Amino acid sequence: MSANTQAFTGGFSDPVFQSQSVFRMLMDGMARPGSIRSIEHDAGQPDPLGAAAGAIALTLCDHDTPAWLSAGFAKSAVGEWIGFHSGATITREKAEARFAFVEAGVTPSSFGLFSLGSQEYPDRSTTLVIEVAGLGEGQSFTLSGPGILQFKTVEIAGLPEAFLRLWADNRPLFPRGVDVILTAGRSFLCLPRTTKIVA
Amino acid sequence: MSADLATYNFAYLDEQTKRMIRRAILKAISIPGYQVPFASREMPMPYGWGTGGVQVTASIIGPEDVLKVIDQGADDTTNAVSIRAFFQKVANVAVTTHTKDATIIQTRHRIPEQKLGENQVLVYQVPIPEPLRFLEPRETETRKMHALEEYGLMHVKLYEDIAINGRISKTYAYPVKVDGRYVMDPSPTPKFDNPKMHMSDALQLFGAGREKRIYAVPPHTEVVSLDFEDYPFEIQTFEQDCALCGAHGVYLDEVVLDDKGGRMFVCSDTDHCEDRREHGHVGAMLAPNQEAAE
Amino acid sequence: MYVAVKGGEAAISNAHRLLADRRRGDRSLPSVTIDQIAEQLGLAVDRVMAEASLYDRSLAALAVRQSRGDLIEAIFLLRAYRTTLPRFGNSVPLDTAEMQVERRVSATYKDLPGGQLLGPTFDYTHRLLDPSLLSDEAVEEPARREAGGEEIMRVSDILAHEGLIEADGELPQDHQAGDLTREPMEFPMGRDLRLQALARGDEGFLLALGYSTQRGYGRNHPFVGEIRIGEVEVEMEIPELGFAVSLGHIRVTECHMVNQFKGSSKAPPQFTRGYGLVFGQSERKAMSMSLVDRALRAEELGEDVTAPAQDEEFVISHSDNVQATGFVEHLKLPHYVDFQAELAMVRKMRADIEAARTADRGETVMKDAAE
Numbered sequence: 001m002s003a004n005t006q007a008f009t010g011g012f013s014d015p016v017f018q019s020q021s022v023f024r025m026l027m028d029g030m031a032r033p034g035s036i037r038s039i040e041h042d043a044g045q046p047d048p049l050g051a052a053a054g055a056i057a058l059t060l061c062d063h064d065t066p067a068w069l070s071a072g073f074a075k076s077a078v079g080e081w082i083g084f085h086s087g088a089t090i091t092r093e094k095a096e097a098r099f100a101f102v103e104a105g106v107t108p109s110s111f112g113l114f115s116l117g118s119q120e121y122p123d124r125s126t127t128l129v130i131e132v133a134g135l136g137e138g139q140s141f142t143l144s145g146p147g148i149l150q151f152k153t154v155e156i157a158g159l160p161e162a163f164l165r166l167w168a169d170n171r172p173l174f175p176r177g178v179d180v181i182l183t184a185g186r187s188f189l190c191l192p193r194t195t196k197i198v199a
Numbered sequence: 200m201s202a203d204l205a206t207y208n209f210a211y212l213d214e215q216t217k218r219m220i221r222r223a224i225l226k227a228i229s230i231p232g233y234q235v236p237f238a239s240r241e242m243p244m245p246y247g248w249g250t251g252g253v254q255v256t257a258s259i260i261g262p263e264d265v266l267k268v269i270d271q272g273a274d275d276t277t278n279a280v281s282i283r284a285f286f287q288k289v290a291n292v293a294v295t296t297h298t299k300d301a302t303i304i305q306t307r308h309r310i311p312e313q314k315l316g317e318n319q320v321l322v323y324q325v326p327i328p329e330p331l332r333f334l335e336p337r338e339t340e341t342r343k344m345h346a347l348e349e350y351g352l353m354h355v356k357l358y359e360d361i362a363i364n365g366r367i368s369k370t371y372a373y374p375v376k377v378d379g380r381y382v383m384d385p386s387p388t389p390k391f392d393n394p395k396m397h398m399s400d401a402l403q404l405f406g407a408g409r410e411k412r413i414y415a416v417p418p419h420t421e422v423v424s425l426d427f428e429d430y431p432f433e434i435q436t437f438e439q440d441c442a443l444c445g446a447h448g449v450y451l452d453e454v455v456l457d458d459k460g461g462r463m464f465v466c467s468d469t470d471h472c473e474d475r476r477e478h479g480h481v482g483a484m485l486a487p488n489q490e491a492a493e
Numbered sequence: 494m495y496v497a498v499k500g501g502e503a504a505i506s507n508a509h510r511l512l513a514d515r516r517r518g519d520r521s522l523p524s525v526t527i528d529q530i531a532e533q534l535g536l537a538v539d540r541v542m543a544e545a546s547l548y549d550r551s552l553a554a555l556a557v558r559q560s561r562g563d564l565i566e567a568i569f570l571l572r573a574y575r576t577t578l579p580r581f582g583n584s585v586p587l588d589t590a591e592m593q594v595e596r597r598v599s600a601t602y603k604d605l606p607g608g609q610l611l612g613p614t615f616d617y618t619h620r621l622l623d624p625s626l627l628s629d630e631a632v633e634e635p636a637r638r639e640a641g642g643e644e645i646m647r648v649s650d651i652l653a654h655e656g657l658i659e660a661d662g663e664l665p666q667d668h669q670a671g672d673l674t675r676e677p678m679e680f681p682m683g684r685d686l687r688l689q690a691l692a693r694g695d696e697g698f699l700l701a702l703g704y705s706t707q708r709g710y711g712r713n714h715p716f717v718g719e720i721r722i723g724e725v726e727v728e729m730e731i732p733e734l735g736f737a738v739s740l741g742h743i744r745v746t747e748c749h750m751v752n753q754f755k756g757s758s759k760a761p762p763q764f765t766r767g768y769g770l771v772f773g774q775s776e777r778k779a780m781s782m783s784l785v786d787r788a789l790r791a792e793e794l795g796e797d798v799t800a801p802a803q804d805e806e807f808v809i810s811h812s813d814n815v816q817a818t819g820f821v822e823h824l825k826l827p828h829y830v831d832f833q834a835e836l837a838m839v840r841k842m843r844a845d846i847e848a849a850r851t852a853d854r855g856e857t858v859m860k861d862a863a864e
Contacts, residue, residue, distance in 0.1 A: 121236075307826075
């Protein structure tokens with residue numbers, strides 16, 4: 001299938017209820033950081049976008065939310081697919097992006113180039129959707145913070161090494177900062193800016 | 200003019216509006232207690248009557264949800280009835296009056312007596328979301344105060360209250376600090392309910408339609424009522440028990456019985472009261488009747 | 494014995510049934526039709542369209558009927574409908590110079606190209622109740638004149654020609670007009686959003702604020718440069734076609750207020766402007782709007798902000814009558830849980846004071862006894 005055809009195929013078959021279902025998992029996930037959820041409905045996203053990342057894009061993006069794509073996504077049909085199905089424009093400016101989609105194995109050199117929000121409007125910050133090799137497998141991490149009763153242990157495979165350092169730099173900016181959703185195929189977990197992570 | 204004026208989407212709001220509100224909800228959860236501005240829509244009910252809560256509920260609700268709506272703790276107050284009927288009509292959703300069966304509880308002025316669980320979301324209707332509003336009417340100023348974590352004015356106000364009244368006389372909409380950072384208005388719930396917000400198992404969402412703000416308290420999050428070492432926060436206590444179910448340590452409504460000072464106290468949470476009575480608990484008013492029947 | 498109140502649902506349904514009965518009134522009288530309202534109560538319909546921000550005479554007339562003539566309720570009905578409508582795009586800015594003018598008056602010139610046209614105005618009617626309207630007497634056809642070819646140029650263009658009035662103001666090329674029904678409000682706001690808020694703001698509130706500027710609360714020496722009422726074409730750019738197509742005509746009222754000049758060492762003195770534009774025929778609203786618009790430009794024009802009408806956050810936060818009526822009227826919803834909290838507190842404080850007094854008296858008695 002050519003990149004172009006890929007861009008126009010897929011999408012939710014029942015957008016009202018499927019996006020509601022994905023959103024509820026996202027909301028519960030953001031409220032309970034580190035808990036792993038799995039999407040039920042494939043949105044027919046083009047490679048190399050994962051199923052969860054694709055469903056999240058269709059659930060949250062529209063013409064009010066410019067999206068940024070990492071290099072591997074940017075040269076695939078992913079941008080056109082998100083644009084066609086959600087109406088979101090793809091931006092090359094990280095600071096403009098409300099959502100950023102990052103392919104597996106890539107870590108942004110810094111979160112600081114994305115929008116961190118302002119002290120007055122900390123909500124105007126980028127949400128990064130980062131693909132990793134696996135969730136519920138691999139290295140153990142201990143999470144704490146709002147939404148977590150004391151501590152939560154979670155396994156993540158293929159979390160880029162620099163991630164913990166970037167995250168540690170993000171936390172003290174509070175209330176500013178980015179929020180992250182880690183995806184692996186159909187699964188995802190949320191890391192709001194309030195979550196502390198220890199390896 | 201078309202006879203069929205409009206067909207409404209599931210849960211009334213169009214999908215673009217839901218997405219906008221959903222994004223605001225996610226940011227609200229990630230910044231506990233911070234008021235996220237959102238482009239509140241005109242709803243088919245008046246501003247000040249729960250349009251914020253209704254928009255939040257409409258954006259999160261799905262076909263598998265079971266909805267409970269309360270006003271003043273009761274399922275049968277007219278505005279609660281009206282909002283519940285609205286969702287039955289536009290979302291064809293299952294409704295309940297039983298706190299334990301609900302997945303979404305929309306409320307005005309109360310938090311249910313029964314401890315909420317992990318699988319529940321409490322949606323508050325909020326009239327004035329800004330806890331600093333009555334100290335400083337300007338949004339431009341209060342926004343700065345939150346940005347700088349400059350809450351001195353609030354403490355001065357509470358202390359003045361002590362100087363004049365010998366105590367903090369604020370009885371409802373009592374300000375709280377969320378996760379050690381944002382001072383937040385818990386909506387006009389009596390301060391009796393404040394401790395229930397602290398480390399709750401349930402997600403708490405707040406919608407203010409007219410003021411166009413959404414905020415949230417994630418589960419297991421610190422919610423501390425503002426106070427002073429020498430004047431610690433304390434909640435209301437009632438000398439009486441509920442006259443119907445005998446409950447103690449719950450919030451009670453005073454019911455005037457006659458024009459000669461006759462009054463009784465009954466549970467404000469009607470479901471809690473009914474549930475207790477079903478389980479055989481009897482209050483002072485019902486007990487003598489029972490004896491008579493024996 | 495006390496039984497908890499039940500039956501809210503039945504009460505609501507019966508209340509609405511009674512409302513429908515009262516709306517219909519005496520069944521022996523014919524029911525008023527939507528067309529009759531649109532034709533014969535046209536100014537009520539205009540106000541509803543203006544403050545609901547939806548130009549549809551039939552729906553506005555339906556709202557007036559449904560609301561039993563309560564115009565704020567009618568505005569609310571139409572707004573709640575408007576919010577569900579899909580948006581296809583923005584129209585091209587209206588060109589009011591091209592207006593099919595029915596009324597046009599200027600207070601700044603005795604005569605001017607296009608002339609002064611009184612149009613269908615209440616001005617100079619003697620406010621005497623007219624018994625002929627008690628019955629259905631025939632009404633004369635209006636006198637019409639041949640449409641003259643003369644262009645009815647805008648007074649602001651006449652002044653601008655000489656450089657006597659400030660320019661309309663330039664917006665950046667990529668500026669997208671804001672829409673406060675789609676974006677959360679933020680202060681300070683741009684003039685585009687402010688004008689949108691004023692255009693849908695409550696006529697009475699704006700009238701009172703405009704009046705207050707006349708009485709010295711933020712005085713800015715206004716002259717009515719021009720008021721014009723008539724039909725203008727609404728066009729929309731279709732990207733696929735590459736040109737604008739006509740969507741139809743709407744009637745609007747426009748007011749240009751010409752205000753106090755200002756100048757500086759760099760710029761020679763110039764008049765400033767206040768602007769009002771309202772759906773339908775409503776001079777009172779358009780004039781009030783232009784006074785308040787000018788007052789709200791105080792900061793931009795380097796004037797002291799001292800009066801309520803100059804205070805953007807105050808004016809814009811309180812100009813919307815649907816918000817205002819909802820919030821004021823929400824006070825009738827039950828608040829007994831909070832009131833109970835207050836009751837208990839007041840009783841406790843009174844008891845404390847009483848106890849302190851008793852203790853005082855006790856001490857006095859003891860003292861007396863000891864002496």
